[in-house]
Amino acid sequence: MEIIVFSETRSVLEAFNGLSGKAKCGVSFKKTADLKKGLKSIDPDSLVYLDVSRMDDAALKKALRLLSGNSGLRYAIVDPKNAIKDAGALFHGGASDYLCRETLQGGLTEKRVRCAAAFRKREAPDREPEKKEMPSTYKPSGRDWKEISPGHEYTFCFMFIELDNLKESKKNFGDANLRNPIEPFLRHLERSVNPAGGKVWMWTEYGAIVLFPFDGRGCDAVLACFKMMLGRKVFSIEESGFNAMVSYRIALHIGNTVYRVKGETGTLVADSLNSIFHLGQKFALPGHFYLTGEVFAFAPKALRDFFVPAGSYEGREILRMRLSL
Amino acid sequence: MRINVRLRDLLVQALVESMTVDKMVMLAQRVIPYYNLYERTGFPVNMSIPNRDAARQIIDDIHDNRLVLQFAGLLVIMHTEGLAGRRYVLPHVREIMAEIHGAGFVFDWEFQTFVEDSRIRRTRNWGALVEGQEYVFSFLSLDIVGSTALVREYPEETIKATYGDLRGIVQRSIERREGRLWSWEGDGGLVAFYFGKKFNAATLSAVDILHDLFLYNRLECRLKIPLSVRLAVHGGPCEFRHNTEDIVSDTINRTLEIESEHTMPDSIAVSNVVYLALEPLLQEMLYPLSAGDRSILHGYELRWEE
Numbered sequence: 001m002e003i004i005v006f007s008e009t010r011s012v013l014e015a016f017n018g019l020s021g022k023a024k025c026g027v028s029f030k031k032t033a034d035l036k037k038g039l040k041s042i043d044p045d046s047l048v049y050l051d052v053s054r055m056d057d058a059a060l061k062k063a064l065r066l067l068s069g070n071s072g073l074r075y076a077i078v079d080p081k082n083a084i085k086d087a088g089a090l091f092h093g094g095a096s097d098y099l100c101r102e103t104l105q106g107g108l109t110e111k112r113v114r115c116a117a118a119f120r121k122r123e124a125p126d127r128e129p130e131k132k133e134m135p136s137t138y139k140p141s142g143r144d145w146k147e148i149s150p151g152h153e154y155t156f157c158f159m160f161i162e163l164d165n166l167k168e169s170k171k172n173f174g175d176a177n178l179r180n181p182i183e184p185f186l187r188h189l190e191r192s193v194n195p196a197g198g199k200v201w202m203w204t205e206y207g208a209i210v211l212f213p214f215d216g217r218g219c220d221a222v223l224a225c226f227k228m229m230l231g232r233k234v235f236s237i238e239e240s241g242f243n244a245m246v247s248y249r250i251a252l253h254i255g256n257t258v259y260r261v262k263g264e265t266g267t268l269v270a271d272s273l274n275s276i277f278h279l280g281q282k283f284a285l286p287g288h289f290y291l292t293g294e295v296f297a298f299a300p301k302a303l304r305d306f307f308v309p310a311g312s313y314e315g316r317e318i319l320r321m322r323l324s325l
Numbered sequence: 326m327r328i329n330v331r332l333r334d335l336l337v338q339a340l341v342e343s344m345t346v347d348k349m350v351m352l353a354q355r356v357i358p359y360y361n362l363y364e365r366t367g368f369p370v371n372m373s374i375p376n377r378d379a380a381r382q383i384i385d386d387i388h389d390n391r392l393v394l395q396f397a398g399l400l401v402i403m404h405t406e407g408l409a410g411r412r413y414v415l416p417h418v419r420e421i422m423a424e425i426h427g428a429g430f431v432f433d434w435e436f437q438t439f440v441e442d443s444r445i446r447r448t449r450n451w452g453a454l455v456e457g458q459e460y461v462f463s464f465l466s467l468d469i470v471g472s473t474a475l476v477r478e479y480p481e482e483t484i485k486a487t488y489g490d491l492r493g494i495v496q497r498s499i500e501r502r503e504g505r506l507w508s509w510e511g512d513g514g515l516v517a518f519y520f521g522k523k524f525n526a527a528t529l530s531a532v533d534i535l536h537d538l539f540l541y542n543r544l545e546c547r548l549k550i551p552l553s554v555r556l557a558v559h560g561g562p563c564e565f566r567h568n569t570e571d572i573v574s575d576t577i578n579r580t581l582e583i584e585s586e587h588t589m590p591d592s593i594a595v596s597n598v599v600y601l602a603l604e605p606l607l608q609e610m611l612y613p614l615s616a617g618d619r620s621i622l623h624g625y626e627l628r629w630e631e
Contacts, residue, residue: 002447028446223544230536234529237606245606302543306629325628 007051160280162207557584
């Protein structure tokens with residue numbers, strides 16, 4: 001997300017400059033006179049902050065009309081002189097945040113900006129939610145990690161991922177040198193699974209087991225893994241450091257386990273965990289992505305035709321993603 | 326970049342404390358050709374100019390010509406690697422770097438110049454390119470297929486939102502690779518790449534856009550049919566102008582021509598100039614295209630195993 005600040009006021013610029021050092025989002029500054037021009041070339045994911053301290057009533061009304069008339073645009077008002085009497089009305093007009101003098105003096109935080117950005121999310125297309133039947137043994141862990149506590153049993157989506165052709169890689173890079181190319185792969189994995197709520201639960205020698213919370217309605221892990229498969233060539237070229245196409249296999253399964261924090265899983269016994277290890281290590285072919293029938297039932301409808309039957313394993317129906325060539 | 330008093334003083338001090346007036350002029354001439362210090366200060370040519378006056382005049386002129394970053398970069402190189410075979414020890418270089426870093430610029434050792442820190446700001450010249458100078462860029466052109474028909478068929482709001490989503494996809498992909506959107510006409514745009522592995526970056530951005538658009542069409546698109554684009558990548562020399570719409574360039578024209586005349590919907594066409602500079606793994610992803618005008622092009626599209 002990009003933050004665009006229209007201001008010439010020193011205190012405002014300093015407040016946002018302080019933010020730019022800490023926040024992960026970029027901050028850019030423009031003159032308030034360039035508002036109209038600036039909005040034309042704006043990234044739709046941006047959050048606009050407009051300083052109104054140098055505007056008279058007419059200019060303020062005009063600027064607010066311009067901002068609220070720009071559908072889909074997220075904007076906030078900065079009022080370093082506390083000149084606006086009715087800040088609430090700004091929100092009725094579509095603003096996401098209001099920064100008064102005291103807020104600016106107190107220092108702007110990344111959390112504040114994120115809250116403002118989340119206050120008015122961008123419109124999403126209307127889609128009819130799909131009703132799915134959930135087995136009675138499932139104990140959904142929720143949409144995220146908030147309700148999950150160690151020592152209790154939950155239903156998760158398990159992801160197995162491991163680099164392929166390790167013998168060959170060891171021959172090419174040497175055992176000691178293999179660590180360096182593996183690091184980018186692990187970073188890539190974390191970056192890919194985090195947006196879907198995935199957490200690396202166990203590291204294996206050249207891969208990992210990732211847990212995704214499961215709410216019984218959908219399985220975001222499928223899309224995350226789909227993207228990893230689609231982008232594996234780009235990753236190989238751009239980030240891997242292997243100087244060769246990186247091949248990895250992925251398997252997904254939904255099942256129950258007692259949750260224990262990372263690092264304390266050594267004595268854990270769970271059928272689901274065994275199943276995902278067996279599926280990933282014994283059944284999965286290099287470079288492929290597999291789902292169990294349990295996961296497929298919760299996969300996004302629009303992606304289901306990319307999965308083809310791949311037989312059965314340990315009594316479970318298995319599907320394989322068609323590869324992009 | 327706006328120069329503050331502290332940075333100005335540090336630059337002046339660095340010159341005064343480490344070199345003669347002749348050396349200062351030689352340095353200034355590296356960024357301002359034919360720079361004449363006597364003409365600028367008004368001192369008669371038979372008089373020697375005091376060190377401090379010379380340094381102040383040079384820094385003021387550098388600032389007026391918006392060349393502070395280039396000049397500071399020269400001092401950094403002079404201090405770290407030497408200049409014309411001689412090593413120099415310049416005082417205050419670390420402070421100068423810190424001051425410029427505070428203003429949102431980082432030193433790019435590969436290109437030996439200060440460029441903007443893209444986490445803080447993103448401008449069309451990366452904070453480093455100079456108006457009127459020629460550079461070798463890599464360009465990526467994108468166009469929505471059948472835009473006129475879409476605009477006629479769907480309400481304005483739907484089109485605006487959909488095109489906005491596409492722009493978001495483009496922006497995310499190019500900014501990861503230090504690309505800059507030079508123009509966006511609503512139904513397409515032109516992206517420039519200059520730093521780093523620019524040919525790889527432009528081609529990988531195009532591939533990334535195509536992949537993201539595929540998922541967008543499957544999962545989010547508001548239209549009844551998938552949003553379809555054509556992408557072309559080409560590279561070559563081009564004179565930089567801050568107002569990028571004023572740029573007249575054969576390289577850009579050729580990029581647009583490849584995109585409009587030789588690129589199929591939902592695919593990428595890469596010129597041979599770019600192809601030859603790509604990493605072998607990326608070259609392997611492309612297939613040869615036959616262009617009508619005998620030029621060699623290479624293509625990419627998302628294909629699936631049956």
